[in-house]
Amino acid sequence: MTDELIAGTVTITGNGGDEIEAYAARPTDAAPRGGVVVIHHMPGYDASTKEMVRRFAAEGYNAICPNLYAREAPGADPDDAAATVRAAGGVPDDRLVGDVSGAADYLKALENANGRVGVIGHCSGGRQAFLVGCSIDVDAAVDCYGAFVVNDPPEAMKFMKPLLGMASNLSCPLLGIFGADDKFPSPDEVAVLAAELEKLGKEHEFHTYADAGHAFFAVDRPSYRPEAAKDGWERILDFYSRTLSA
Template identity: 30%
Template sequence: MTQGSREEGFAAAAGAISAHVVHTSAEGLEAGLATLPSGSPAYYALPEGGRDLPVVLVAQEIFGLHEHIRDIVRRLAKLGYFSVAPDYLIRYGDPMAAPDVDAIRAIVARAPDPETMAFFDEALAFAESRDADPKRAAITGFCWGGRIAWLYAAHRPELAACVPWYGRLDGPHTPEQPRWPIDVAGEIKVPTLGLYGGADPSIPLDLVQQMMQRLAEAGAPADIMVYDDAPHGFFADYRASYREQEAKDAWGRMLAWFRAYGVG
């Protein structure tokens, strides 16, 4: 991985691209876009010639299937995973072309959770069709994708592991998005490690603590790590919110969590 300046492929609303942005090459990988049965695109990567690989599904931020998420997919492939990120927002608008975050939020609000769960089912089936091992499958997600990761763990209890990054735990209950992670805490059967920032105003610490309490009361195989001084988006190396020390520690914890539960 190398670092550099602004590159093409990032969402316009994400703002100026940080000098800390990480670029992971596709050398030694098979990487590209696939079309799922629903017609939605998915970006995937795996080591060239790889077979019987563990799977990591990646749930994108609100900014869409932009370069940061694609880079994460390639990072995971470099570590020996078949990684795939389905675009679960594009049929409601293109977050990468949206002029601001409010426009993106309007797109996100239209995406029904049941449909999103089906897209990830399709992505996992796609990996299996390429000879990856669905019994060694995990999901990780960032920002809105962190919320999706929690929900997918409840939707698909046979997953081996789940690692949500600073996903919102509660919010407006709408017909499209009727439940939030706080609502499904008692249903979590998948070993799950939440990674959160203690200085994230969008996810108050008392809500994180409430989530932890509900998980504990349900006997869920889950834990939440809080980085006291980290803001929302502390892993987003292309943004000013990036915190290198916390990001590297959390990435290592995620990989260790995967390995501990047979994904790796």
């Protein structure tokens, strides 16, 4: 790990050429390194997500999180921005992919980039990490309990649809982290996704934790499960060390 980081708000070119806000962090040294795009969860572009960006930088990666709600609620409190986006039915999938692609391009353009980029997301971001892996070329994807990859989303989330039919387009190794007590996605949904990836010959590794439900990584929620979260972080970092090294 490194203690010297550069972190702060940047502007990137997102979907359709839109200039959007993002939060980036990277080590200060010039050694070549991979990049990680953090896709924030439905609660938004918040402090815990920015902390995750810094964690990846401390672990030796260039990292960035695009503000997916920048158009609907620029400069708004994360809770207010999330409420606005929920009321609108969520973020369109094609726009999400364009914004993440722009974030990946930002990472690849850094002087110390080694050209390899992974994505990660939790909850809605987990679904979107899988979507990105099936939509553009990335080097690794991490889905942390992403719901509605297999099953239909609620009607209110009008821009979401199941993604299982896109599995044949998965461009990279996929790491899945799930809770056995989760309902979104349930273990049955995870099993369906695993079976489809196995059938298609797509490289993947899934880990499901007993006595853990949704959002077990979230240290500020009652759902937090320290042992599962610690092991999950270790698996994520091991996965990226294997997939994002030059």
